Structure formats: structure tokens, C-alpha cells
Amino acid sequence: MVKNVAIVSLSSGLAGEEYEKFALDIGLKRLEKYGMNVKFMPNALKGIEYLNDHPEKRADDLLQAFKDPDTDMILCAIGGDDTYRLLPYLFDNDELKNAVSDKIFLGFSDTTINHFMLHKLGLNTFYGQAFLTDICERSSEMLPYTKKYFEELITTGTxxxxxxxxxxxxxxxxxDESQVGVPLKEHKCSGFELLQGSPVFSGxxxxxxxxxxxxxxxxERNEDMPQLCKKYGIFPDKDEWKGRILLLESSEEKPSPEKYRKSLDHLKAEGVFDAVSGVLVGKPMDEAYSEEYKKLLVSVIDRPELPILYDLNIGHANPRCIMPFGIDAVVDAEKQCIRFSDREHAK
Incomplete structure (x- = not known):
């Protein structure tokens, strides 16, 4: 059972802005109802401008959270677009390697880069939810599907x-605060869709x-990001992808089909699609470009035998499940489920 939660702002400092205080209050009350002790790390609430100017402080918070023996779970406040700037402060002198410990790490979006950092160091993490986006949801309660997975994680650890x-x-x-208690407009889900390949695959x-x-x-977005990611070897090489299942979900920017194609082309050039045993794809926010994305996945990957399962409730489209990384998984499109082994969430 998770008792002590440390909240970090590794990307945007949005959580520290005055206009977000009402949302923080919502989230804190919800976590406290679970009996949790919540701690914002020292720099997590210093705001957008400060954290933009001080990536080293964001890195310090992550290191301190991992070093704290009382912390059970590290929860990211929200994503952003520049957590890669933490790399020198986490890797130049093995700072993160020396600090990392067996804790639950949860976040999504730009936090993808942090997940790859921790994967490099052998820690299995959890993808799919964040504090501001999920725990602080403006509806009268957390979204039921989102809440279900969050409760499972904090009670079982996986x-x-x-x-x-x-x-x-x-x-x-x-x-803004006018949205408190206002329900989201909902649509019926049609389930996971197998675009191609075997309905059952694992990894x-x-x-x-x-x-x-x-x-x-x-x-295009950050001039030095590719250079730094390459310098520190953050993206796994082709051999590391062998037998794994690739998870892809698209951001709130709703990338155009042209940009989506370019993204797939980069992954293809890295040999990812030749190595993995399957691909899982999240539902796009508001189902933007959904049909175009499906066609691009099939045409760009160009491996008809490679399973591609589409429309998972993960990432930027509400509601969100939580996806364990690094745990043996069996995907069954016919039974509409992904099952995970009960092994430890971290090595």
C-alpha cells in the first residue's frame, strides 16, 4: 500500500502557478482520502518561469525523491516539453544511477523521456497518469476508469x-475554476481494434x-534535444527492443498526419519495428486523425505480420489506464485484455 507520495515537476512548473491552486486543493483532498501523506518536493511548486530557468533544481527534486527512504511513490505533476534538459544533472556523474531505488514512478507525456532514463538504469516504471491531469480532474470525482487503475496501483503496487x-x-x-464540477462530454468506446497480425502476442x-x-x-522544437539524447544514450538501441512491445500515444497537440508519419519514420529508421513483437497504440485525443493514423501505422511499418492493437485508453485521451513498463505482458485482442505477470514492478 502506497502511504507516502512525492510530487515532482520534471517538465512544466504549472503546478506552482497561483491559478492552479484550486486544482491542487482538489487533488490533495483526494489523495488524503486514501490515507496518503503527500509531499511536494522543494522546487515542485516554484512556478513555470523558475523551473524553466533552473532544470538543475528539477533534477535535484527527482534525486531527493529517490533517495528518501520514506517515499513509496514518485508522482509527476504534469508533462511539458523539456525534461531532456535534466540529462546532464542526472547522468554526468552517475547522479541518477546512484540515487535510483525501488519506488513506483508514474507520469506520462514529456515524462516519456524520464521513463527512458529510468529504463536505461534498470527501473521498471508506470505510464499513463499524472497529478494535475488525473488526480486533480475538475469533475466531481476522478474519472471512474482512471480512478480504478490508480487505486489498483496504490493498493497492490502494480x-x-x-x-x-x-x-x-x-x-x-x-x-479554470469555472470547470469544477462540470462533467466531460462522453462517447461510447468500441474496444481495442486489431489493425493487423496475430490477436495474441507477448513481451x-x-x-x-x-x-x-x-x-x-x-x-524542430528543441535544437539541442537530439544531441543530448544521443550523448546520454537515452533511446534504446535496436537490440534492446527485441521481443518488446512498443507503446505509442499522441499528444494534445494532435499531430498532423504528416508529422505522425515523420515520427513513425524515425522509429523505423532506428530499427524498432523490425525488433518488437507488437505495437500498442493509444486513442488520439478527441479521436483527431484517428483513421489517418491507422493507415499510416500499417503503411509505414510495412510488416503485415506484426500485431498492431489500436485505441487503447492510455496517454492523452481521457480516461486513462496505467501501463506497467518492463513487466511480462500478454496481449489478447479477441479477449480484449492485456494481462501482466505478478513479478515485482522493479528489478
Whole structure:
């Protein structure tokens, strides 16, 4: 059972802005109802400008959270777009390697890069939810499907099975205090869709936001990001992908089909699709470009025998499950489930 939670802001400092205080209050009350002791790390609430100017402080928070023997779970406040800037402060002198310990690490979006950092050091992590986006959801309660997986993680330390949600929700157009108690518009889910390949496949899952992965190879957003990611060997090489299952989900930017194709092309050039045993793809936010993405996945990957399972409730489209990375998984499209072994979540 998770008792002590440390909240970190590894990307955006949004959690520290005054206009987000009402949301923090919502989230803290919900966590406290679970009997949790919640600690914001020293720099987590210093705001957007400060954390933008001080990536080393964001890195310090992560290191301290891992070193704290009382912390059971490290929960990311939200994503962003520049957590790669923590790399020198975490890897130049083996800082993260020397600090990392057996804790639950949960986050998504730009946090994809942090997941790859921790994978490099042998720690299995959990992808799919964050504090501001999920625990602080403006509806009267956490979204039921999201809540189900969060409760399983904090009570058991892992996730045993993922099945489709019954409904998906349109994204809010506003996030201010006027949205408190306002329900999200919902639509019926049709379940996981097998685009090609065997309905049953297995492996250990790794991946995350395709937009963050794109930025690891393209300098369009951050000029130095590809260079730094290459210097520190953050993206796994082809051999590390052998037998794994790749998870892909797209961001709130709703990348155009052209950019989605470029993202897939980068992964293909790295040999990922020749190595993995299958691909899992999250539902796009508001189902934007969904049909185009399906066609691109099939055409760019160009391996008809490689299983591709589409429309998972993971990442940027609400509601969100939690996906364990590095744990043996069996995907069964016919039974509409992904089952995980009960081995320890961390090595």
C-alpha cells in the first residue's frame, strides 16, 4: 500500500502557478482520502518561469525523491516539453544511477523521456497518469476508469490487467475554476481494434508519447534535444527492443498526419519495428486523425505480420489506464485484455 507520495515537476512548473491552486486543493483532498501523506518536493511548486530557468533544481527534486527512504511513490505533476534538459544533472556523474531505488514512478507525456532514463538504469516504471491531469480532474470525482487503475496501483503496487473503457471523453476547452464540477462530454468506446497480425502476442512494454519520441530525433522544437539524447544514450538501441512491445500515444497537440508519419519514420529508421513483437497504440485525443493514423501505422511499418492493437485508453485521451513498463505482458485482442505477470514492478 502506497502511504507516502512525492510530487515532482520534471517538465512544466504549472503546478506552482497561483491559478492552479484550486486544482491542487482538489487533488490533495483526494489523495488524503486514501490515507496518503503527500509531499511536494522543494522546487515542485516554484512556478513555470523558475523551473524553466533552473532544470538543475528539477533534477535535484527527482534525486531527493529517490533517495528518501520514506517515499513509496514518485508522482509527476504534469508533462511539458523539456525534461531532456535534466540529462546532464542526472547522468554526468552517475547522479541518477546512484540515487535510483525501488519506488513506483508514474507520469506520462514529456515524462516519456524520464521513463527512458529510468529504463536505461534498470527501473521498471508506470505510464499513463499524472497529478494535475488525473488526480486533480475538475469533475466531481476522478474519472471512474482512471480512478480504478490508480487505486489498483496504490493498493497492490502494480497493475494486473488492462481492459477497454466503456466511454471516452472530449477534452475540456477550459481548465479554470469555472470547470469544477462540470462533467466531460462522453462517447461510447468500441474496444481495442486489431489493425493487423496475430490477436495474441507477448513481451515487455516500453514507449510513450510519440511526439516526445519524435523530439528525440528532430530539432524542430528543441535544437539541442537530439544531441543530448544521443550523448546520454537515452533511446534504446535496436537490440534492446527485441521481443518488446512498443507503446505509442499522441499528444494534445494532435499531430498532423504528416508529422505522425515523420515520427513513425524515425522509429523505423532506428530499427524498432523490425525488433518488437507488437505495437500498442493509444486513442488520439478527441479521436483527431484517428483513421489517418491507422493507415499510416500499417503503411509505414510495412510488416503485415506484426500485431498492431489500436485505441487503447492510455496517454492523452481521457480516461486513462496505467501501463506497467518492463513487466511480462500478454496481449489478447479477441479477449480484449492485456494481462501482466505478478513479478515485482522493479528489478
Amino acid at each position: 497493475i494486473s490487467e488492462i481492459t477497454p473503457a466503456e466511454v471516452w471523453y472530449e477534452e475540456r476547452t477550459a481548465f 515487455r512494454i516500453l514507449g510513450g508519447c510519440i511526439c516526445s519520441m519524435y523530439d528525440m530525433f528532430d530539432s
